[in-house]
Amino acid sequence: MLNAAILGTGPLGLDLIERIQNSPFLQCALVVGRTPGSRGLAQAAELGCTTATGGIDALLDAGPFDVVFDATNAFDHPAHSKKLADTATVLVDLTPASVGTLIVPTVNGDQAASHRHIGLVSCGGQASLPVLHALAQRYPPSYVEVVATAATVSVGRASRLNLDEYVDTTRNAIGRFTGAASAKTMLNISAALPAPPFRIAMTVVADGIEQVPAQALVDVAEADMQAIVPGYRVTSCTVADAMVRVVVEVAATRGRIPVHAGNLEVISAAAIYAAEQHAAPRATKELAR
Structure with missing residues (x-):
C-alpha cells in the first residue's frame, strides 16, 4: 500500500480521508492543516488519522510519503510542488493551479501512472470533459461553452479565491481535450434554497452533428463516469442547427458531502482514481513475489 498525506482539512480533505480508508491500495498516514484546533483537524483525528499543523513544511518534516493530495488552493500549490519536486512523491493537485499533467479518469486516466505531478483541472472540468471529449472524437468542434452552477454552501473560501484560475484552467483544458478553436467557461454560484445540485450545461458547435449518434456518445460517457x-x-441532450446541448447533474452520494455538493465529489473521486493508478502496479508486483 502507498502512504498518503493530505494537505487541507476542508470538506475535500475529509472526504479524501474516507476514500483512502476504503481503498485497497492507499493508507492515510498524515493530515496537515494550518490552524491548531481547527474543526477539520479534529474531525481528521476522530477518523483515526495522525494530524499536524504547519502546512507543507510540517508534511516534509514528517515524510516521506508516496502520495500527497493537495486540497488547499491554487495560489499555494506551486510552492508545494516546488518543495516536493526533489522527492519521489506523487503529487495530486485538487486545486485549479494547472501546473501538473492534467488527468481526467475516463478520458486519459491510463496515463496517470506515468506522471508524478497530476492536475485535475477543476470540478467543472472533471464533470464536462468526459462528454466533450467523447463528442469531439466524432464531431471536431469549432466552439465549446461550459456553464457550471454550484450551490453557494458547497463553494468554500479557497474556491472563491481561485475563481479566475478555475475559469482559465477549465477553458484551456477544454481546448486541449477537444481541439476546439474557441472555448468559454463560466461558473455560477447559486444561493437558491433548497441548495441546487451541481449542474454543468455544455454547448458544442460542430458540423454534421446528428441526434442519434450524439446521444449514443453521451450515453457511453455517462456510463463510464x-x-x-x-x-x-x-439530464438532457439535444441537437439543433449544428449544435449539441448537454446538461449534466452530479449528486454527491457519500456521507460527509451533502447531496448538492457534487462539485466536491467529482474531483475527490478523480484524485483517488489517479493515486490508485500508481498503487495498483506496486500491488501486482508484491502479489507476484
Whole structure:
C-alpha cells in the first residue's frame, strides 16, 4: 500500500480521508492543516488519522510519503510542488493551479501512472470533459461553452479565491481535450434554497452533428463516469442547427458531502482514481513475489 498525506482539512480533505480508508491500495498516514484546533483537524483525528499543523513544511518534516493530495488552493500549490519536486512523491493537485499533467479518469486516466505531478483541472472540468471529449472524437468542434452552477454552501473560501484560475484552467483544458478553436467557461454560484445540485450545461458547435449518434456518445460517457461517480447523470441532450446541448447533474452520494455538493465529489473521486493508478502496479508486483 502507498502512504498518503493530505494537505487541507476542508470538506475535500475529509472526504479524501474516507476514500483512502476504503481503498485497497492507499493508507492515510498524515493530515496537515494550518490552524491548531481547527474543526477539520479534529474531525481528521476522530477518523483515526495522525494530524499536524504547519502546512507543507510540517508534511516534509514528517515524510516521506508516496502520495500527497493537495486540497488547499491554487495560489499555494506551486510552492508545494516546488518543495516536493526533489522527492519521489506523487503529487495530486485538487486545486485549479494547472501546473501538473492534467488527468481526467475516463478520458486519459491510463496515463496517470506515468506522471508524478497530476492536475485535475477543476470540478467543472472533471464533470464536462468526459462528454466533450467523447463528442469531439466524432464531431471536431469549432466552439465549446461550459456553464457550471454550484450551490453557494458547497463553494468554500479557497474556491472563491481561485475563481479566475478555475475559469482559465477549465477553458484551456477544454481546448486541449477537444481541439476546439474557441472555448468559454463560466461558473455560477447559486444561493437558491433548497441548495441546487451541481449542474454543468455544455454547448458544442460542430458540423454534421446528428441526434442519434450524439446521444449514443453521451450515453457511453455517462456510463463510464457513473463507474467512478455514481451520482453523475445526463439530464438532457439535444441537437439543433449544428449544435449539441448537454446538461449534466452530479449528486454527491457519500456521507460527509451533502447531496448538492457534487462539485466536491467529482474531483475527490478523480484524485483517488489517479493515486490508485500508481498503487495498483506496486500491488501486482508484491502479489507476484
